[in-house]
Amino acid sequence: MNSTFLQSLENCVGSANIIVDAKQLSFWSRDCYWYSPVLKPELDNNKAEVIVSPTTMAQLCEVIGLAVQHRVPITPKGAGTGNYGQGVPMQGGLMLSMVKLDKILDISPSAAKVQAGVKLIDIEKAARAIGAEMRFYPSTLISSTAAGFIAGGAGGIGSLKWGTVWDEGNILGATIVTAEETPRVIEVSSYAEMMGVIHNCGLTCVIADLTYALAPAQVWQQHAIAFDTFEDAVLFGKHLAFDAPFECRLISTHEATITPFFKQLVKLGATPDGKAAVLLIAAADQATVAAAAAKQGGVITWHGAHEDYLKVGKIQLSDFSYNHTTLWAMKADENWTYMQDVFSADKVIEQYQTRKAHYGDAVLTHIEWLKWGGWITPAGLSLVYFKDKQQLWDVMNYCESLGMWVANAHTHKLDEDVRWNGQPILDAKRMWDPHNLLNPGHMKVAIA
Numbered sequence: 527m528n529s530t531f532l533q534s535l536e537n538c539v540g541s542a543n544i545i546v547d548a549k550q551l552s553f554w555s556r557d558c559y560w561y562s563p564v565l566k567p568e569l570d571n572n573k574a575e576v577i578v579s580p581t582t583m584a585q586l587c588e589v590i591g592l593a594v595q596h597r598v599p600i601t602p603k604g605a606g607t608g609n610y611g612q613g614v615p616m617q618g619g620l621m622l623s624m625v626k627l628d629k630i631l632d633i634s635p636s637a638a639k640v641q642a643g644v645k646l647i648d649i650e651k652a653a654r655a656i657g658a659e660m661r662f663y664p665s666t667l668i669s670s671t672a673a674g675f676i677a678g679g680a681g682g683i684g685s686l687k688w689g690t691v692w693d694e695g696n697i698l699g700a701t702i703v704t705a706e707e708t709p710r711v712i713e714v715s716s717y718a719e720m721m722g723v724i725h726n727c728g729l730t731c732v733i734a735d736l737t738y739a740l741a742p743a744q745v746w747q748q749h750a751i752a753f754d755t756f757e758d759a760v761l762f763g764k765h766l767a768f769d770a771p772f773e774c775r776l777i778s779t780h781e782a783t784i785t786p787f788f789k790q791l792v793k794l795g796a797t798p799d800g801k802a803a804v805l806l807i808a809a810a811d812q813a814t815v816a817a818a819a820a821k822q823g824g825v826i827t828w829h830g831a832h833e834d835y836l837k838v839g840k841i842q843l844s845d846f847s848y849n850h851t852t853l854w855a856m857k858a859d860e861n862w863t864y865m866q867d868v869f870s871a872d873k874v875i876e877q878y879q880t881r882k883a884h885y886g887d888a889v890l891t892h893i894e895w896l897k898w899g900g901w902i903t904p905a906g907l908s909l910v911y912f913k914d915k916q917q918l919w920d921v922m923n924y925c926e927s928l929g930m931w932v933a934n935a936h937t938h939k940l941d942e943d944v945r946w947n948g949q950p951i952l953d954a955k956r957m958w959d960p961h962n963l964l965n966p967g968h969m970k971v972a973i974a
């Protein structure tokens with residue numbers, strides 16, 4: 527990295543917004559790929575040569591332009607909570623930290639226009655102040671950034687009603703910056719064009735700001751519910767998801783062998799030994815939920831009032847859902863990892879039982895109920911006790927043989943993920959990143 531380039535960067539953003547210290551570069555070049563024992567050794571030694579944090583739109587464009595003129599690879603970065611290593615610089619270069627572009631530009635009860643680095647929790651708080659809320663958020667709400675979630679995430683708490691980042695109507699538009707010598711700033715709003723932006727893993731453009739559709743705020747309450755069997759927990763979740771006796775923001779379903787990992791909940795007596803659990807966020811009070819759960823043999827073991835929802839220092843059940851479940855398991859024993867295994871809604875019990883008979887407790891089932899492509903789906907983020915890569919691939923293949931659908935969470939290549947947008951990403955990359963400098967190394971196909 528030549529000194530003229532570094533000096534130009536410093537002239538642009540000031541020395542306080544540049545990192546060149548080797549230790550810090552190593553630290554900030556990571557994301558949460560280490561949840562995968564396959565990705566960890568593959569990605570551990572990659573690092574950026576400089577990290578730059580623009581604070582204005584003008585600086586953002588100038589930094590990108592400088593990098594392109596010097597043909598330096600650019601890795602956009604939010605909070606670094608991505609799980610697939612898609613925020614790891616594979617060819618050194620410049621890491622473009624977006625966290626100082628953190629302003630809410632405009633907010634109304636129906637939409638929030640926010641800069642890339644705004645934390646999702648700040649969108650949720652600002653929305654709540656005007657009677658609205660995010661349609662859905664990942665369990666990393668507190669740390670994830672607005673653009674990082676859209677570029678690297680999928681869905682989360684609220685996705686049962688609203689679907690995922692890919693679903694039309696959730697992300698209404700974005701301002702993007704191209705990776706050209708003189709970067710263009712483009713307003714993207716059509717759904718077709720947004721497919722080149724959503725879940726692009728930083729490969730097609732840099733998102734400067736984006737507009738999230740919001741929903742009317744609800745009075746959410748949290749409930750931990752214990753069941754004698756996992757089958758009962760799944761059937762209760764299915765009933766809530768399909769029959770919707772009341773609105774649910776989270777239906778997180780766990781086998782009895784998973785719940786001891788949730789140390790905080792164990793302490794509270796929320797997850798009794800030997801019981802399966804449903805962690806529920808619902809627009810319903812204790813009596814209503816208790817009556818519904820009792821029909822399936824469930825008992826409420828812990829309740830969180832609406833006043834404590836998303837309040838710092840209070841228990842949030844979302845901290846035990848989605849990939850937070852894996853985190854708790856890894857804290858107990860680092861050999862646990864996860865997979866993304868989608869069950870069929872009509873065969874979920876049968877698929878679970880067949881897999882259990884085959885693998886016993888080497889695979890533990892964790893299901894999030896959400897809407898995927900318009901379908902209500904029991905989406906697994908199941909735990910696998912890792913031996914080696916072959917065993918993990920065998921488990922995923924076995925799930926597919928049961929008619930399940932598996933998204934491989936152990937690759938950092940976007941086009942090896944079955945959910946990737948395909949042609950729209952390739953088209954956008956050619957249009958907006960003609961020198962192939964954005965996040966190189968995270969695609970299998972060669973970009974001409």
Ligand SMILES: Cc1cc2nc3c(=O)[nH]c(=O)nc-3n(C[C@H](O)[C@H](O)[C@H](O)COP(=O)(O)OP(=O)(O)OC[C@H]3O[C@@H](n4cnc5c(N)ncnc54)[C@H](O)[C@@H]3O)c2cc1C
Nearest residue numbers: 604605606607608664665671674675678679680728733848
């Ligand atoms: C414990 C845990 C739980 C999780 N739970 C969920 C969950 O519930 N749902 C879910 O979908 N995901 C989940 N994830 C994955 C991750 O948190 C989400 O994908 C998250 O929203 C990423 O946001 P981030 O700001 O950390 O992005 P980063 O990790 O910094 O970046 C993610 C990707 O986006 C790109 N990117 C970042 N900013 C920009 C930009 N401005 N322009 C272009 N590209 C950009 C990066 O290059 C990278 O490829 C979880 C991860 C962990 C560790």
